[in-house]
Amino acid sequence: MPSEDKQDLDNQGRNMAAKNAFYAQSGGVTAVINASAAGVIETARKHEGKIGKVYAGRNGIIGALTEDLIDTGQDSATAISGLRHTPSGAFGSCRYKLKSLEQNRREYERLIEVFKAHDIGFFFYNGGGDSADTCLKVSQLSGTLGYPIQAIHVPKTVDNDLPITDCCPGFGSVAKYIAVSTLEASFDVASMSATSTKVFVLEVMGRHAGWIAAAGGLASSPDREIPIVILFPEINFNKEKFLAKVDSYVKKFGYCSVVVSEGVKGDDGKFLSDQGIRDAFGHAQLGGVAPVVANIVREGLGLKYHWGVADYLQRAARHIASKTDVEQAYAMGQAAVEFAVQGHNSVMPTIERISSTPYEWKVGMAQLSDVANVEKMMPEDFIAEDGFGITEKCREYLAPLIGGEDYPPYKDGLPDYVRLKNVAVAKKLGDFKI
Numbered sequence: 001m002p003s004e005d006k007q008d009l010d011n012q013g014r015n016m017a018a019k020n021a022f023y024a025q026s027g028g029v030t031a032v033i034n035a036s037a038a039g040v041i042e043t044a045r046k047h048e049g050k051i052g053k054v055y056a057g058r059n060g061i062i063g064a065l066t067e068d069l070i071d072t073g074q075d076s077a078t079a080i081s082g083l084r085h086t087p088s089g090a091f092g093s094c095r096y097k098l099k100s101l102e103q104n105r106r107e108y109e110r111l112i113e114v115f116k117a118h119d120i121g122f123f124f125y126n127g128g129g130d131s132a133d134t135c136l137k138v139s140q141l142s143g144t145l146g147y148p149i150q151a152i153h154v155p156k157t158v159d160n161d162l163p164i165t166d167c168c169p170g171f172g173s174v175a176k177y178i179a180v181s182t183l184e185a186s187f188d189v190a191s192m193s194a195t196s197t198k199v200f201v202l203e204v205m206g207r208h209a210g211w212i213a214a215a216g217g218l219a220s221s222p223d224r225e226i227p228i229v230i231l232f233p234e235i236n237f238n239k240e241k242f243l244a245k246v247d248s249y250v251k252k253f254g255y256c257s258v259v260v261s262e263g264v265k266g267d268d269g270k271f272l273s274d275q276g277i278r279d280a281f282g283h284a285q286l287g288g289v290a291p292v293v294a295n296i297v298r299e300g301l302g303l304k305y306h307w308g309v310a311d312y313l314q315r316a317a318r319h320i321a322s323k324t325d326v327e328q329a330y331a332m333g334q335a336a337v338e339f340a341v342q343g344h345n346s347v348m349p350t351i352e353r354i355s356s357t358p359y360e361w362k363v364g365m366a367q368l369s370d371v372a373n374v375e376k377m378m379p380e381d382f383i384a385e386d387g388f389g390i391t392e393k394c395r396e397y398l399a400p401l402i403g404g405e406d407y408p409p410y411k412d413g414l415p416d417y418v419r420l421k422n423v424a425v426a427k428k429l430g431d432f433k434i
Helices: 003-017 033-045 061-065 077-085 105-117 129-139 141-145 171-192 211-219 239-253 289-301 311-316 323-341 392-402
Strands: 019-025 051-057 069-071 120-127 150-155 199-204 228-231 256-261 305-309 347-356 359-367
Touching (some): 019 033, 019 061, 033 051, 033 120, 033 323, 051 061, 061 069, 120 129, 120 323, 129 141, 150 323, 171 211, 171 256, 199 211, 199 289, 211 228, 211 256, 211 392, 239 289, 256 289, 289 305, 347 392
Parallel strands (some): 019 051, 120 150, 228 256
Antiparallel strands (some): 051 069
């Protein structure tokens, strides 16, 4: 056999063995989603024989559809390592959910065109429930359209509502932020309550599940009792009971803090903060429940109040991230690659709790068909009997997740976060309109 032909076959063999990978971030970003990105990229670089280049999608799955790919190989090992302590989405995120193959076949055909053009055989999608659904659909391309692709979902959501996994990367850090903020704000209002503000209302994220709101309950402890009322999405809001609870706390302590989830509903089933606006996924665009609740306090009890909305601050606060959360986020990215090179498809790495005291956990695996479009709500035995607080069982669950500090490096008094080059990969196909 001529040496040129043998070399071509060798090159083909290497190409078959070392398919390129696509990684993208989806949905609301977190303080630690980039730690998962670092886990994916650094682990893939250790598997040169099985994974070639790692391309990132600019702005999530949209980057795949529009062939807007980023060559992560253009960034140094130091820069990629710096992602571990950098918040937000380094490659841009999106809120875009693929429709079914029957509804929009052209999108799937386009994905295959892009994957073929760039020799992509691995698909890592980092996101929450809707992202798991997208990843599941991509994983089915082999059977439906005949293109071999291994799709692994990398879990992420501050809402902590993915099933099967004990907790979700991103949640531990937002929970720590809310617990600390509730504690500090409560100290503030307590000091002013004699002649000024008596009620502080803090609005937190959580559309259907009250995990984040529950974290506010950690601010109070037996040795440091703080009057905190928590409003969960799982419990229909009852104005009379709420006012009675706030009134009793103010009379006993002189003040009260209220942590309210954006997804709280009334007895009519409507969100207290639903303004009729919908996001890209068709979900109600929430926000603004804090002033609604504060006004209820003013009208019902005549008390002076202040309110605040944590909003992006709670999910961007890398400076106070949970060490546990950072470690788990990285581990999920790392495990996703390991699963892929082992031949797995349509799965998601999970966090399995071994014990709470001392806190121990390990990496598990879930089938995407069991994850996609399933929400994990707060268990009934995590919510206090009166519906306004957390139980000891909930505290035991939450406490390890906010454990430890993993401070980023600082420069000139500010966190020294990294910015990647995000060098674009040359396009090989024509334009595609979303």
